Amino acid sequence: xxxxxxxxxxxxxxxxxxxxxxxxxxxxxxxxxxxxxxxxxxxxxxxxxxxxxxxxxxxxxxxxxxxxxxxxxxxxxxxxxxxxxxxxxxxxxxxxxxxxxxxxxxxxxxxxxxxxxxxxxx
Numbered sequence: 001x002x003x004x005x006x007x008x009x010x011x012x013x014x015x016x017x018x019x020x021x022x023x024x025x026x027x028x029x030x031x032x033x034x035x036x037x038x039x040x041x042x043x044x045x046x047x048x049x050x051x052x053x054x055x056x057x058x059x060x061x062x063x064x065x066x067x068x069x070x071x072x073x074x075x076x077x078x079x080x081x082x083x084x085x086x087x088x089x090x091x092x093x094x095x096x097x098x099x100x101x102x103x104x105x106x107x108x109x110x111x112x113x114x115x116x117x118x119x120x121x122x
Contacts, residue, residue, distance in 0.1 A: 007054035011067050014054050018074050021048050025081060028089075041089040046096055048082050082111055 009017070024044040031037050055075040058064045064071060085091060093111060 004057075005053070007050075007057055009054055009058075011058065011064060011071070014051070014058060014071075015074065017051055017054070018078060021051050021078070022081060025085070028085070038089050038091070041085045042091055042095055045082050045085055045091055048078050048085075049096060052078050052082070079111070086111060 007014075021044060024040070024047075028037055028040045028044065031040065052075060055071055055078065059068055059071045059075060086093065
């Protein structure tokens with residue numbers, strides 16, 4: 001199993017990253033071309049998968065205990081949006097996995113149909 005990738009970011013940085021990724025969703029919806037929508041959604045899901053991993057890493061790190069609630073809330077929002085993109089644009093998860101050539105991303109099983117997002121823990 002590959003070594004877990006370490007995301008070197010700050011809480012402010014990861015929150016700005018989340019804001020940027022979530023803004024992509026509005027842009028995807030505003031495009032009428034279905035092929036472009038699919039490719040843009042696929043690219044956004046890949047970026048969000050990295051964001052999700054970075055957020056999860058911070059949530060799991062005792063150093064960020066004071067920001068855990070905000071980080072979890074953002075993590076859960078990102079996962080929810082990813083699931084909607086997958087459903088709405090019929091994204092094939094194997095395409096995301098194929099794009100992950102460096103095996104940086106963790107498992108994408110949380111995106112499979114029927115999986116639940118984590119509940120906020122204090």
